[in-house]
Amino acid sequence: MKRFEQAEVMGKLPEQFFAKLVKKVSHYVEQGYDVINLGQGNPDRPTPQHIVEALKEGAERPDFHKYSPFRGHGFLKQAAADFYQREYGVTLDPDKEVAILFGGKVGLVELSQCYLNPGDVALVPDPGYPDYWSGVAMAGASMETMPLRKENEFLPKYDDLHETVLNKAKLMFLNYPNNPTAGVATESFFKETVELANKHDILVCHDFAYGAIGFEGQKPISFLQTEGAKDVGIEIYTLSKTYNMAGWRVGFAVGNESVIESINLLQDHFYVSLFGAVQHAAAEALNGSQQCVDELVDTYERRRNAFIGRLNENGWNVESPKGSFFCWLPVPEGYTSETFADYLLEKAHVVVAPGIGFGSEGDRYVRAGLLTSEERLIEAADRITKLF
Numbered sequence: 507m508k509r510f511e512q513a514e515v516m517g518k519l520p521e522q523f524f525a526k527l528v529k530k531v532s533h534y535v536e537q538g539y540d541v542i543n544l545g546q547g548n549p550d551r552p553t554p555q556h557i558v559e560a561l562k563e564g565a566e567r568p569d570f571h572k573y574s575p576f577r578g579h580g581f582l583k584q585a586a587a588d589f590y591q592r593e594y595g596v597t598l599d600p601d602k603e604v605a606i607l608f609g610g611k612v613g614l615v616e617l618s619q620c621y622l623n624p625g626d627v628a629l630v631p632d633p634g635y636p637d638y639w640s641g642v643a644m645a646g647a648s649m650e651t652m653p654l655r656k657e658n659e660f661l662p663k664y665d666d667l668h669e670t671v672l673n674k675a676k677l678m679f680l681n682y683p684n685n686p687t688a689g690v691a692t693e694s695f696f697k698e699t700v701e702l703a704n705k706h707d708i709l710v711c712h713d714f715a716y717g718a719i720g721f722e723g724q725k726p727i728s729f730l731q732t733e734g735a736k737d738v739g740i741e742i743y744t745l746s747k748t749y750n751m752a753g754w755r756v757g758f759a760v761g762n763e764s765v766i767e768s769i770n771l772l773q774d775h776f777y778v779s780l781f782g783a784v785q786h787a788a789a790e791a792l793n794g795s796q797q798c799v800d801e802l803v804d805t806y807e808r809r810r811n812a813f814i815g816r817l818n819e820n821g822w823n824v825e826s827p828k829g830s831f832f833c834w835l836p837v838p839e840g841y842t843s844e845t846f847a848d849y850l851l852e853k854a855h856v857v858v859a860p861g862i863g864f865g866s867e868g869d870r871y872v873r874a875g876l877l878t879s880e881e882r883l884i885e886a887a888d889r890i891t892k893l894f
C-alpha cells in the first residue's frame with residue numbers, strides 16, 4: 507500500500523486521549539468482568555418517542571428526500587428561535603441569528619476555522635472539552651488556558667490572565683454547566699465576560715451543551731441572557747443531551763449575526779444541510795412538550811443523589827454537582843488522575859475518565875458520568891469506597 511504524505515495540519519491534531527481508555531475498558535469487558543462504565547458522556551436513555559415518531563413521519567415525506575435548503579429549513583430555525591424565547595426570554599432573528607449544525611462538536615470546530623489564522627490565540631478552559639483544541643489546532647492557532655479551580659467555583663478568574671494574552675486572544679471558549687467540572691455560571695460571571703470581551707475584542711463562544719441540566723430547580727442560564735452578549739458572541743446548543751439525541755447529530759449556533767453568517771458561509775462549502783426528516787424531528791423536540799426534559803433532569807438528579815449520597819455515607823466526602831450529568835471527584839493523595847482511574851478499573855471494575863484528558867488542571871480529579879441506573883451507581887460507589 508502506498509502511503510501518501512499528509513497535510514501538515516494532520517500532524518497537529520491533538521491526541522484522542524479517551525480512545526486509550528476505551529481500549530483498556532474493552533480488555534476488561536472481553537475478559538468477562540462486570541464493568542460499570544462511568545467514563546463516557548453518552549446519554550444512556552432513548553430519544554423520547556414523540557421525536558422518534560416525527561422522524562418516521564419525516565422519512566415518509568418525498569420533499570425531504572431531496573437536498574435540504576443549504577442553510578437548513580426555515581421551520582427548524584424558527585423552532586430554535588421560539589425555544590430561546592420561551593426558555594430564556596432571548597429574542598432571535600431565525601434567518602440571521604440561527605445556524606443549523608451537525609451537532610455541537612461541528613460548530614465548535616468550525617468556529618476556529620472561521621476566525622483563527624496561524625499564530626492567533628484562543629482562550630480555552632483547563633480542564634475543558636477537548637474538541638475546542640481540535641479546531642484551534644486545525645486552524646494552526648495556539649491556545650492559552652484559563653484554569654478552572656474549585657476555589658473559584660470552576661469559573662475562570664479573568665484577573666489572573668495576563669494583559670498581553672488578553673490583547674492577543676481572538677476567541678474564547680466557555681462551557682456551563684461545565685464538562686468536566688459540573689460547575690455552573692452566574693449572571694455576574696457572564697456580565698464580566700461581556701465586559702472583558704468588549705475591552706479586548708474577543709469573540710466569546712459559550713458551549714451550552716448541558717443547558718437543560720440543572721439540579722434543585724436551578725435552571726442553567728444562557729449566555730445570551732446577558733446584556734450585550736450578542737454583540738460579542740454566540741452560544742452553541744445541541745439536542746444531544748437535552749433530548750437524548752446524541753446519535754442524530756443536530757444542534758444550532760445562535761447569537762451574533764456576523765458570526766452566524768460566517769458559520770453558514772463555511773458550511774455552504776462543506777455540506778448541504780441535514781436530512782429534512784432529522785430537521786423535522788428536531789423541530790418537534792424543540793416545539794413539543796418539554797415533559798420529557800423535566801423527567802430526564804429528575805432522573806439525573808435522583809442518580810446524583812444516589813451516587814454522591816452513597817459515596818459520602820461510605821466516608822468519601824465529595825461535593826454534589828449543580829449541573830451537567832458529571833461528578834468531578836478529587837483523587838486521593840498519592841495518585842494522579844490516570845493512576846487512580848487505572849486503580850479503580852483494575853480493582854473495582856469501575857470506569858471513570860482521568861481528569862488529565864481534559865487538561866493539566868484536571869490531573870487532581872476523575873470524572874464520573876451519571877449515565878447508568880441508580881442501582882449500578884450505588885454498586886459503583888460501594889465498590890470504589892471499599893478500596894479505601
Ligand SMILES: Cc1ncc(COP(=O)(O)O)c(C=O)c1O
Nearest residue numbers: 547609610611635685715744746
Ligand atoms: C462540553 C460539550 N460540548 C459539546 C459537546 C458536543 O455534543 P454534540 O456534538 O453531540 O452536539 C459535548 C458532547 O459530549 C460536550 O460534552
